[in-house]
Amino acid sequence: MMDSLWFVIVLVLLAVVSVALVLVLVLRREELHGGRETRTEYLQPNYGQTGGFRVASTPNNEIIIPYRYWLIEGCVSEIDYNIVPGRRMSLRTAKQGQMLYPAGFFDLAFEDVQQYEIDGITVTQRQNAGRITGISWARDGYEYLLYSMQPEMNMVVGLAVEFVTNTRAEPVV
The missing domain is CATH 3.40.1000 (Protein Transport Mog1p; Chain A)
Incomplete structure (x- = not known):
């Protein structure tokens, strides 16, 4: 029981880190492009x-x-x-x-x-x-x-x- 709890916690942490990494990469890409031109x-x-x-x-x-x-x-x-x-x-x-x-x-x-x-x-x-x-x-x-x-x-x-x-x-x- 305790092993499966740790397994779930590790999976949740990996998911959070993955989402954070994807967001950082996407937001950084948008920052470089700058949006619409004036x-x-x-x-x-x-x-x-x-x-x-x-x-x-x-x-x-x-x-x-x-x-x-x-x-x-x-x-x-x-x-x-x-x-x-x-x-x-x-x-x-x-x-x-x-x-x-x-x-x-x-x-x-x-x-x-x-x-x-x-x-x-x-x-x-x-x-x-x-x-x-x-x-x-x-x-x-x-x-x-x-x-x-x-x-x-x-x-x-x-x-x-x-x-x-x-x-x-x-x-x-």
């Missing part, structure tokens, strides 16, 4: 007073059409694009070391991660077939992330040269 919409990608920079040039043609400009958390620019025919993608720009990645960007391991050069710039491509895909690069003290949550096959990679060669950010004083 976004401010702009009429053009000039975030001078708040962000201290502007996106001076980006692709803009009959296939790549910017339609919305955001400043996220006061430090990251996001330009949303319509890609003809009927696709969407976004370009994030931030000062070096201040990039904020979209929610869920690193939740799943990417099936394909590659690095290559475009116009002398090292580009990192992260891809999951039919799911989030992105390319990132850095130039002149700024980081860039071009991504799509539901891309067409090779859409982001196909537009990489256009964005890497034509996108520039600069400080605003």
Whole structure:
């Protein structure tokens, strides 16, 4: 009788410790993600007073059409694009070391991660077939992330040269 009582007590203690450990891990993960982003919409990608920079040039043609400009958390620019025919993608720009990645960007391991050069710039491509895909690069003290949550096959990679060669950010004083 006494042995079974100790056995039950040990099981209850193990259950309590397990639940506490799971809660700590879950709450810590939520803390790292931080919840929803604070976004401010702009009429053009000039975030001078708040962000201290502007996106001076980006692709803009009959296939790549910017339609919305955001400043996220006061430090990251996001330009949303319509890609003809009927696709969407976004370009994030931030000062070096201040990039904020979209929610869920690193939740799943990417099936394909590659690095290559475009116009002398090292580009990192992260891809999951039919799911989030992105390319990132850095130039002149700024980081860039071009991504799509539901891309067409090779859409982001196909537009990489256009964005890497034509996108520039600069400080605003």
